[in-house]
Amino acid sequence: MSVLARAAALSVAVLVVVGVGIFVAVYYVGSKSQLTNVAYTASNGQVNVVLQEDPQNNSSSKPDWVSYFVQDPKTHHFIHTTLFSIPAHVKVNVTIYGYDGCTPLRNNFWSRVQGTDGGTINVQQFNKGRPLGPARNVSVINSWAHCSVGHTFAIPSLGLFVPVASPNASATLCGSSPCTPSSGPYSLVKFSFTSPSHGGTFRWQCFVPCGGGFIDGNNGPMGTLGYMMGEMQVVS
Amino acid sequence: MAQNPAATDPGAGGHAAASGGAEPRHGLRLLLMWIPLSAAAILIIWFVWYPHLPPGRMSDAASGQQFDIAVLAVTAAPVVIGVLLYMIYAIVVWRARPGDEGDGPPIHGHTKVQAWWIIITSLVVLWAFAFGTYQLAQPGGAGGGQGPSPIWPLHGAQTTAWSPSSNDMLQVQVIGQQWAFTYRFPQFGGMESTMLELPNNMPVEFHVTSLDVIHSFWAYQLGVKADANPQVDNIAYVKPHQLGSFVVRCNELCGFWHAAMFNYGRVVTPTAFQGWARSLQLKELRAGVLAALPPYALTYDPTVIPQLGRDIVKVAGITGANGYYYPGPQAGTPHGDPVSP
Numbered sequence: 001m002s003v004l005a006r007a008a009a010l011s012v013a014v015l016v017v018v019g020v021g022i023f024v025a026v027y028y029v030g031s032k033s034q035l036t037n038v039a040y041t042a043s044n045g046q047v048n049v050v051l052q053e054d055p056q057n058n059s060s061s062k063p064d065w066v067s068y069f070v071q072d073p074k075t076h077h078f079i080h081t082t083l084f085s086i087p088a089h090v091k092v093n094v095t096i097y098g099y100d101g102c103t104p105l106r107n108n109f110w111s112r113v114q115g116t117d118g119g120t121i122n123v124q125q126f127n128k129g130r131p132l133g134p135a136r137n138v139s140v141i142n143s144w145a146h147c148s149v150g151h152t153f154a155i156p157s158l159g160l161f162v163p164v165a166s167p168n169a170s171a172t173l174c175g176s177s178p179c180t181p182s183s184g185p186y187s188l189v190k191f192s193f194t195s196p197s198h199g200g201t202f203r204w205q206c207f208v209p210c211g212g213g214f215i216d217g218n219n220g221p222m223g224t225l226g227y228m229m230g231e232m233q234v235v236s
Numbered sequence: 237m238a239q240n241p242a243a244t245d246p247g248a249g250g251h252a253a254a255s256g257g258a259e260p261r262h263g264l265r266l267l268l269m270w271i272p273l274s275a276a277a278i279l280i281i282w283f284v285w286y287p288h289l290p291p292g293r294m295s296d297a298a299s300g301q302q303f304d305i306a307v308l309a310v311t312a313a314p315v316v317i318g319v320l321l322y323m324i325y326a327i328v329v330w331r332a333r334p335g336d337e338g339d340g341p342p343i344h345g346h347t348k349v350q351a352w353w354i355i356i357t358s359l360v361v362l363w364a365f366a367f368g369t370y371q372l373a374q375p376g377g378a379g380g381g382q383g384p385s386p387i388w389p390l391h392g393a394q395t396t397a398w399s400p401s402s403n404d405m406l407q408v409q410v411i412g413q414q415w416a417f418t419y420r421f422p423q424f425g426g427m428e429s430t431m432l433e434l435p436n437n438m439p440v441e442f443h444v445t446s447l448d449v450i451h452s453f454w455a456y457q458l459g460v461k462a463d464a465n466p467q468v469d470n471i472a473y474v475k476p477h478q479l480g481s482f483v484v485r486c487n488e489l490c491g492f493w494h495a496a497m498f499n500y501g502r503v504v505t506p507t508a509f510q511g512w513a514r515s516l517q518l519k520e521l522r523a524g525v526l527a528a529l530p531p532y533a534l535t536y537d538p539t540v541i542p543q544l545g546r547d548i549v550k551v552a553g554i555t556g557a558n559g560y561y562y563p564g565p566q567a568g569t570p571h572g573d574p575v576s577p
Contacts, residue, residue: 114430
């Protein structure tokens with residue numbers, strides 16, 4: 001083979017490798033950038049983060065996947081994303097609307113509330129905006145005893161593990177996402193924690209194997225940003 | 237054409253033959269260079285490198301691994317130095333001189349050299365085999381998982397209650413799940429924690445399992461690494477020797493957040509450990525967590541809910557979600573009050 005032919009072959013090989021690399025970067029890494037990062041700002045040392053989890057996500061290309069949504073603090077619209085940012089070293093008040101039905105935890109240990117202020121969460125049940133009982137502070141929601149947990153919200157590196165109560169299992173769930181309080185039953189879970197004093201990205205996830213149709217309920221929405229897992233960016 | 241003297245004299249080196257002098261004793265030269273270089277390498281490895289080798293000396297398993305690496309490095313160093321020295325010597329002494337375009341001397345077999353080569357390399361390999369086997373079989377099995385029936389157990393009393401003033405074996409169950417490790421302590425009521433604390437200078441028996449895919453429990457500074465397989469009880473032993481913290485990582489690619497599946501553990505005094513474990517047990521008892529957990533078992537079938545006495549819907553290995561786990565409607569659920577513990 002001549003030197004010219006060798007140089008041409010080498011150039012083609014390099015271009016192929018670079019092309020594959022660019023494709024991977026755009027297809028996989030770039031897909032993350034399509035998700036909006038919702039920026040929360042603090043007021044008086046506190047920041048209010050509002051999320052909801054729905055039984056479906058028909059505002060995405062995976063309409064049958066369960067999904068978290070993040071509320072834009074400016075428009076108050078829920079956005080199909082699981083990326084949000086908060087300031088460092090502030091009190092974070094989290095509100096989660098739980099629209100999805102119950103699913104048993106694979107490890108019922110996650111029924112225990114961990115890492116919140118006071119070690120408890122405040123839970124109240126609603127049906128189309130009407131409260132079904134008083135709000136209560138609980139430290140455990142036993143998902144096996146009453147089929148009472150829809151999903152969890154956990155930031156493992158911060159030791160934060162919160163079971164999100166499911167609404168009344170016999171009621172018809174919200175059928176269109178993002179759900180609204182008038183669209184069906186839901187639970188309202190509130191808790192607080194203190195954000196880290198240093199900046200960084202902290203992954204969060206659900207510990208219920210809620211990937212319907214996937215082996216053992218893993219993968220699918222369990223393993224895809226924008227659905228049941230996300231990142232919390234702490235800005236210092 | 238001028239004839240290269242080296243090409244006609246198989247016993248002569250090119251340089252010596254070309255200069256007409258007596259052939260030097262290359263073997264002696266090499267030996268005199270090899271001995272001090274090897275001795276220096278061995279001393280550097282043993283006294284400078286060894287104390288800083290991973291994974292440290294936090295446990296008997298870690299110390300053993302550090303010792304193994306040091307011994308094998310000391311074994312390998314003279315061999316490596318011998319090979320490199322010979323190669324460099326050959327390049328310098330036996331290289332072709334300018335204008336020398338003749339063939340090198342023909343190579344003949346040398347029975348004595350070949351015999352020594354075979355004997356020495358065989359001894360080195362046999363030593364590595366014997367040393368490695370002994371170190372692997374020493375009590376505790378060198379920190380690796382040995383399956384449900386260990387053949388190299390660590391010495392310690394198997395008890396249902398653990399005491400800091402004895403040689404009781406602490407039972408710790410490691411449960412892998414996407415994407416976190418949790419730890420159960422059967423000698424403390426089966427309490428479960430996201431934190432791993434261990435007593436110093438006490439034998440520990442890890443029972444490693446998984447609730448979903450394959451994980452690997454790797455307590456790096458303790459020198460413990462054992463696969464976490466669903467439906468398998470993989471036993472590994474360790475005896476910590478130093479107070480302090482250690483990192484636990486998953487060492488088996490287990491999904492999207494595999495890289496983030498890590499946490500930290502601590503080795504504390506036996507008394508401090510007992511205090512921590514008892515307070516956590518009491519806290520979980522009062523909160524209803526212990527009642528919510530399944531009875532302690534060496535493995536768990538996550539498709540079975542013991543408290544409900546029934547299985548999760550499972551069709552051809554696929555479980556559903558979205559609230560459709562249970563067969564049939566949720567009869568008996570208190571209307572509007574599914575939150576009671």
